[in-house]
Amino acid sequence: MNKKSKKAEPLVGEDLLRKVKELGNQSKEDKAKSCGYYTITKNGVERVNMMKFLNALIDAEGIQLDGKQNGNGRGGRSASYRISVQSNGNLLIGAAYTKQMDLQPGDEFEISLGRKHIHLKQVDREQDEEE
Numbered sequence: 001m002n003k004k005s006k007k008a009e010p011l012v013g014e015d016l017l018r019k020v021k022e023l024g025n026q027s028k029e030d031k032a033k034s035c036g037y038y039t040i041t042k043n044g045v046e047r048v049n050m051m052k053f054l055n056a057l058i059d060a061e062g063i064q065l066d067g068k069q070n071g072n073g074r075g076g077r078s079a080s081y082r083i084s085v086q087s088n089g090n091l092l093i094g095a096a097y098t099k100q101m102d103l104q105p106g107d108e109f110e111i112s113l114g115r116k117h118i119h120l121k122q123v124d125r126e127q128d129e130e131e
Contacts, residue, residue: 008036010035010036010037010052010053010056011035011036011056012056012059012060013059013060014060016056016060017057017060017061019031019035020035020057028050028053029048029050031053032050033046035053035056037049037050037052037053091118101122103122107122107123108122108123109121109122109123110123
């Protein structure tokens, strides 16, 4: 049999978790290699793919690190409740805040300025129409 036979696919999911538990106190590099997370260079040197191994473990555990917990499939930024004045002098609130308040295009606000603050108060369309 040829020494360069095709390497098996790396383990994923439950198979990966089971194998890692079986390997007990081995080093993380040995665990990664035993689970198929390595390549062989042209010179015959084995290289462990630790990032792929660790990412596969995270996926197998069902941990979401990329902000897609809400199931909408879109990452994006989360609201930090802090903004900066842009170079053109504008303040941009951003969609994260407007979505959180369920604002729609055309919703209006009153702006009141204080010494060191700006207040935005949503204008109630129904109340505005009654006046």
